[in-house]
Each structure stands twice: as C-alpha cells, then as structure tokens.
Amino acid sequence: xxxxxxxxxxxxxxxxxxxxxxxxxxxxxxxxxxxxxxxxxxxxxxxxxxxxxxxxxxxxxxxxxxxxxxxxxxxxxxxxxxxxxxxxxxxxxxxxxxxxxxxxxxxxxxxxxxxxxxxxxxxxxxxxxxxxxxxxxxxxxxxxxxxxxxxxxxxx
Amino acid sequence: xxxxxxxxxxxxxxxxxxxxxxxxxxxxxxxxxxxxxxxxxxxxxxxxxxxxxxxxxxxxxxxxxxxxxxxxxxxxxxxxxxxxxxxxxxxxxxxxxxxxxxxxxxxxxxxxxxxxxxxxxxxxxxxxxxxxxxxxxxxxxxxxxxxxxxxxxxxxxxxxxxxxxxxxxxxxxxxxxxxxxxxxxxxxxxxxxxxxxxxxxxxxxxxxxxxxxxxxxxxxxxxxxxxxxxxxxxxxxxxxxxxxxxxxxxxxxxxxxxxxxxxxxxxxxxxxxxxxxxxxxxxx
Numbered sequence: 001x002x003x004x005x006x007x008x009x010x011x012x013x014x015x016x017x018x019x020x021x022x023x024x025x026x027x028x029x030x031x032x033x034x035x036x037x038x039x040x041x042x043x044x045x046x047x048x049x050x051x052x053x054x055x056x057x058x059x060x061x062x063x064x065x066x067x068x069x070x071x072x073x074x075x076x077x078x079x080x081x082x083x084x085x086x087x088x089x090x091x092x093x094x095x096x097x098x099x100x101x102x103x104x105x106x107x108x109x110x111x112x113x114x115x116x117x118x119x120x121x122x123x124x125x126x127x128x129x130x131x132x133x134x135x136x137x138x139x140x141x142x143x144x145x146x147x148x149x150x151x152x153x154x155x156x
Numbered sequence: 157x158x159x160x161x162x163x164x165x166x167x168x169x170x171x172x173x174x175x176x177x178x179x180x181x182x183x184x185x186x187x188x189x190x191x192x193x194x195x196x197x198x199x200x201x202x203x204x205x206x207x208x209x210x211x212x213x214x215x216x217x218x219x220x221x222x223x224x225x226x227x228x229x230x231x232x233x234x235x236x237x238x239x240x241x242x243x244x245x246x247x248x249x250x251x252x253x254x255x256x257x258x259x260x261x262x263x264x265x266x267x268x269x270x271x272x273x274x275x276x277x278x279x280x281x282x283x284x285x286x287x288x289x290x291x292x293x294x295x296x297x298x299x300x301x302x303x304x305x306x307x308x309x310x311x312x313x314x315x316x317x318x319x320x321x322x323x324x325x326x327x328x329x330x331x332x333x334x335x336x337x338x339x340x341x342x343x344x345x346x347x348x349x350x351x352x353x354x355x356x357x358x359x360x361x362x363x364x365x366x367x368x369x370x371x372x373x374x375x376x377x378x379x380x381x382x383x384x385x386x387x388x389x390x391x392x393x394x395x396x397x398x399x400x401x402x403x404x405x406x407x408x409x410x411x412x413x414x415x416x417x418x419x420x421x422x423x424x425x426x427x428x429x430x431x432x433x434x435x436x437x438x439x440x
Contacts, residue, residue, distance in 0.1 A: 001163070019158040021192075041193050042259055043345060054261040056230070060192045061262070064163055065208060090382070108257070120346070130178030130256020 003067040008076025015061040023047045023058040025066070026073060026152075033072035034103045038132070042156050045131030048104040048111075049073050054097055055111035057130075074103035077110045081155075085148040086110060089131040097135030109145040157190070159201035175295050176317045179203055183341045185214075186228040187262035190256070190271045213266070213322065218243060221327050224290075227320040228267025230276075231255070234265060243327040246281035246304070246353055253277070253338070256345040266320040269302065270323050272312045279306060279377040281336050282355035282367035287325040293318040303369070306376045316340050333358035335432035338371070339424055341415070348372050349416040352404075352428040361392045373408035373421055380407045394411060401426040410415075 004013040007030065016025055026032045026049070047059040050072040050148050077083035082128030084110045089095070096102050105128060112119055114129035119127065124145045133141060160206075164182070166172040176182060182203040184268040185191050195202055201362045213228035216237050223243040225234060234240050235252030246373045247265075250251055254277035255263060268278040269289065289305045291298045294317060302323070305313045314320070335356040340346030351371035356363040382403045390396050410421035430436070 004423050018160040018163045021158070040196070042189055042255070045256065045258060048258055055258045057189075057258045060187075060189050062158075062163075062188060062192065062204070062206075064161070064165070065188070065206065067165075109259070126344070127257060130258045 001064050001067075002065060005066045005068060006070045008079075014063075018062070018064060020063040021059055022049075022061040022063045022066050022071075025063045026058060026071075031036055032073050032075050036100055036103060038100070038104075042061055042130075043132070044101070045104040045108060047094065048107040048131065050077070050107060050111050050114075053114065055108055055130075070076050072107075074107055077107050080110070082110045082113045082148075082152065085151050086145060089144040089148040089151065090141070093140050093147060095136055095140040100133075101131060101133045105133065105141055105145075109148065112145070113149065117149065118153060119146075121146060124149075157197055159198075160195070160204055161201045162203040163206060164204070165206045165209055169210060169212060169292060170320070172205060172207060172210060172319060173292070173317070175205055176319065177294060180316065184270070186264040186267050187230060188267075189259050189263040190267060191224065191338050206320070206401075215322070216240060218327060222297075223325040224322055225265055225328055226322040227269075229265045229266075229322075230362050231260040231263050231268075232257070233343065244281075244285045245328065245332070246284055246355060247278065247287075247325065249336050250277045250281040251340075253344075259345070265323065269305070269321060270312060270314065272306050272308070272310050274309055274376050275348045275351070275372045276306075276377065277338070277348065277351075277371075280338075280351050280369040280371045281387050282323060282325070283377060283379065284334065284336070284353035284355040284367045285328070286355070286367060287323045289323055290316075290321040291318045292321045294390050295347075297321070299324070301378070303379060308375055309333065321343070328355075329357060331358050332347045332356075333363060337428035337432055339428060347415060349427060350410075350421050350424045352425060352432065353433055354429070357386070362389055363387055363392060364389060368404065370404075370408060370425060372415075373410040373425055375397075378407070383406055392433075394435070397430060397435060401429045 036046040038044035042057040049058045164175045213226040231251035236259040240248040288299045336353045338348045338351035355370045356366040366384045410418040414420045
C-alpha cells in the first residue's frame with residue numbers, strides 16, 4: 001500500500017505492508033529512531049508521537065492509517081520553541097537519567113502545551129499519565145514541564 | 157507479530173456493508189488500541205475493515221431527546237463533548253478516565269463495547285444511562301439495550317455482517333443524580349478491579365428510576381436489580397445506603413484473579429457505592 005503523510009513538516013511517501021506498524025515505519029524505513037518501542041502495548045508511552053495534533057502511541061497504529069495525516073515525532077518537536085523549552089527544563093532539573101523514556105515525555109509535554117499553554121500541576125500529571133519512567137520517580141519530569149510552561153509564558 | 161492479509165478503508169456505511177458481505181470473518185478496526193494487541197498475540201492472520209474514515213460513525217449529536225454517540229467517536233472527543241457532559245455525564249466521565257491521554261485519543265466507544273470485557277470502562281456507564289446500541293447490516297437497523305448486547309467475556313450479540321453504528325442515550329433531566337466510581341491498581345492507564353455506576357432521578361430525599369451497573373464482579377457487566385428495588389422511592393438516609401450497600405455486595409459474584417481477590421472486590425463494591433453518596437466508611 002502506498003501511503004503519504006506530512007512528517008515533521010515534509011511530505012513523505014512510502015510503500016507499506018498491511019501488517020506494518022507506524023512505529024516501525026518511522027524507525028526502520030524513515031530512520032527516525034528517536035521514537036522508542038517500550039512495551040508495544042500502549043502502556044508506556046515511549047513511542048509517543050503527535051498525529052493530526054493529538055498525542056498517540058505509534059506502536060498501536062497500523063501504518064496504513066497514517067495515510068493523509070500530519071505526523072510530528074520527537075525529531076520535529078525538539079526543533080520547535082515548545083520542544084526546546086521542555087528539553088532545556090528537563091536538563092535543568094535532572095529529569096533525565098537513562099533517557100529511554102525522554103522522547104515520549106517531551107512529546108507528551110508538547111502535546112499538552114498545544115492545548116493548554118498554562119497548565120496546573122494536576123494538568124501536567126494527567127498529560128504525562130500515559131508515560132512510564134523507571135528512573136526519575138516522575139517528580140522531576142512534572143517539575144520540568146511546569147518550568148517549561150513558565151519559561152514559555154514569560155517569553156510572550 | 158501482526159499478520160494482516162488485506163485491508164479495506166471504506167468512506168461510508170454502504171461500502172462497509174458490501175465489503176462485509178464479500179469477506180466473511182473480516183474484523184472492523186477503528187482506533188485499534190485493543191485489536192492490534194490481540195492480533196499481535198495471535199498466530200492467526202486477519203483481514204481488516206478500517207471504519208475510521210466513515211464520518212457518520214464519529215458523530216455526537218442530540219435528536220428527539222436522545223443523545224447519539226457514533227461507534228468510532230474517540231474517548232477524548234466524548235470526554236470533551238459539551239453535549240455528552242450535559243446529557244449523559246457518567247459516559248463523559250468514564251471516557252475521560254479510561255487509559256491515558258494517548259489511548260483516549262485513539263480508542264473508541266464502539267471498540268470498547270465490541271471488545272466485551274467485563275472490565276470495559278464504557279459498559280457500566282452506558283448501562284446505567286439506559287443506552288441502546290444501534291447495529292446496522294444489509295437488513296437495516298437493529299437496536300437493543302447495551303446490557304443485552306454484552307453476553308460474556310469477549311462475546312456480544314453482534315451478528316455476522318453487522319456493524320455497530322453507535323449508541324442512543326436518553327438525555328438526563330435536571331434532577332439527575334449519579335456517579336461512576338472505579339478502582340484500579342493506580343490512578344491512570346489502569347484496568348478496573350471494580351466499578352460501580354449509578355444513575356437516578358432525585359426528588360427531595362428520594363431517588364427514582366435507579367439503575368446500577370457493576371463491572372469486574374461477574375463474567376459480564378451486570379445490573380443490580382434487588383438493590384435498585386430497595387433504593388427506588390425510599391428515603392435516602394444512612395440506614396438505606398448501608399442496607400443497599402450490603403444488598404449490592406450480595407448481587408455480585410466476583411472472582412479472584414491476578415488483578416484482585418474476590419473478597420477485596422466484594423468489599424470495594426460496597427465501599428465505592430457508599431463513596432458515591434459521600435460516605436467513606438460503613439455507617440452503623
């Protein structure tokens with residue numbers, strides 16, 4: 001099946017089989033390995049991407065459903081002001097240890113800011129609730145997203 | 157590993173029904189959050205009928221005092237819909253807490269019901285709200301109460317060639333009283349251990365038209381007719397709530413499995429029920 005979609009602002013066309021997952025197409029065919037596979041069952045959020053403006057788990061999406069969609073991966077998100085602010089804040093407050101879950105958390109944080117630029121701590125906790133981190137204990141990740149929100153607000 | 161042999165992506169219902177007729181055994185897919193996992197675990201191959209492009213299946217609207225939620229409406233669209241929040245508040249609530257944000261953006265209410273799990277998040281609230289499921293096939297439309305649709309774990313009354321069109325739910329009146337309390341091992345991305353949904357009409361200190369649906373305490377999501385009878389029309393005081401909580405526990409047949417024990421589930425059915433009325437502990 002020949003599918004086309006916008007990937008981080010560029011139009012791509014790719015031939016996919018009916019059994020291919022979007023996660024594998026992004027990583028193996030298009031070389032965007034920032035999106036990770038953790039559980040493969042939608043529990044951990046390591047494969048988080050933004051599809052048509054919404055946070056989704058790319059491990060549960062058959063690639064053919066990406067046809068005509070707009071997809072943003074961590075590689076695109078870190079180039080945006082929102083993505084940079086989150087990455088900087090994560091570094092600042094030590095929200096990264098092994099790093100495997102980090103792209104998913106950055107993408108989930110970015111998806112939150114698009115909808116709600118001024119989130120409360122509770123909003124942040126709900127927004128990150130689909131992402132697992134086995135190193136940091138979450139406090140620093142929540143703090144990082146809140147600091148990024150404050151920085152982005154001050155810049156305006 | 158996924159073994160998908162063929163995919164169809166129709167734009168409308170008629171086209172989907174034709175594909176159904178020509179391909180017996182084809183599996184409908186929308187968000188895929190349950191189906192992709194099941195197919196990945198299976199050794200069998202499957203054909204897929206992707207209904208996610210059919211606009212009619214994503215609709216949420218109100219006609220003639222009834223709320224219609226299309227089968228392919230996502231949980232996040234349901235949870236955020238003003239129409240659902242106002243007309244069937246428990247359904248908005250269950251859609252708003254199921255899975256995590258990324259799952260809610262993909263998973264659909266039709267998929268949740270078709271999957272027919274006794275722990276399905278949408279089933280207790282649909283049943284409490286007296287929802288009917290609308291099914292469409294080449295023979296036309298068929299409706300039935302959602303509680304009659306869910307037959308057993310993984311089993312529904314869906315016939316071959318039938319597609320879930322959506323759900324019709326009576327719009328609640330201003331004196332609606334209800335709650336949906338569920339318990340999992342953590343707050344988010346969790347599978348329900350016990351769920352209690354109650355919908356009723358409140359006048360003064362009395363409840364009428366009480367409908368109670370329980371999840372994860374029987375092979376399917378069940379009503380609690382005895383408890384409903386005790387509550388309907390009676391004066392809502394501590395004594396009644398306690399009597400009803402005990403009756404509710406007696407109407408369940410929970411099992412012990414890897415998620416919880418039957419004793420804990422029984423205790424929690426009563427507790428979640430009490431909490432729905434603002435009582436935290438058994439009242440003596």
